[in-house]
Amino acid sequence: MKIKPRHLVFLTVLWGALQAQDFGWKALSEDGLHDPENPAIELLQQPAEAMSQLPPDTVGNKVLWNRAMREQYIQPRTNIFPETKIEVIDMDIIMDKTGEMPLVLFPHMPHTEWLDCSNCHDQIFVRKVDANPINMFAILSGQYCGQCHGAVAFPLTECNRCHSVPRSTFTGKPGVQDSRN
């Protein structure tokens, strides 16, 4: 492959993402949120100890959050106000503008178990297949999937968690997939 300037930009941003990957939970006295002088800080559990009980990930913040929820290690409160409507949808979307990489599968289910539709629609993504000019450079610059992945969700160096569908085995059409049985 001939290296073009836009590849260099891509590689520079990717290198930045790799550097940002070194992650450890800070002690409460060093997190900039808790008052280290307050004697009550002794009563609180340290994050590293609390997180060590959850299913471990090798990257990012070192916890497989979807598994932690599915296997009921944690049961996050879904709403503050009783009238808030919770909506979980099972809709997978296949994206095929991935060059030579495997196709991207975006699953609504695990996202809507954590997030409200309004977290993504329509500020980050217009609610229509193929209506968003998503590309890897924009993602690495913190747009689209990169608003969360690399920040609070698993890092962008985990290519295959998004690019999870090999071109050779995919015979359907990109876009919304028929719901799984």
Ligand code: HEC
């Ligand atoms: C958080 C999900 C996610 C991760 C992680 C991810 N990608 Fe992507 N990637 C996408 C999406 C979404 C697209 C756009 C697909 C579309 O619009 O059809 C894309 C597009 C691409 C493209 C197409 C060309 C371009 O510039 O957009 C390439 C090549 C690519 N990704 C490579 C990678 C590599 C290499 C990695 C790992 C270093 C990676 N991706 C990690 C989601 C991701």
Ligand code: HEC
């Ligand atoms: C984490 C972000 C995220 C959340 C949260 C989210 N979506 Fe989406 N949604 C997407 C993406 C990405 C697409 C595909 C956009 C594209 O292909 O350009 C999409 C596409 C859609 C589409 C278009 C399907 C079509 O036929 O064109 C609908 C409808 C939709 N979402 C409904 C919802 C609803 C309802 C919720 C809440 C229950 C929700 N979404 C939550 C990211 C999200």
Ligand code: HEC
């Ligand atoms: C608003 C925040 C947000 C956006 C935007 C977002 N994600 Fe996520 N995503 C999450 C969170 C939170 C999780 C669960 C925590 C984790 O796995 O790190 C997650 C998990 C995932 C998973 C793993 C699902 C599983 O079953 O474990 C995939 C795959 C994924 N995202 C792909 C994408 C792709 C592709 C895009 C862009 C088209 C995207 N996400 C955009 C927040 C987001």
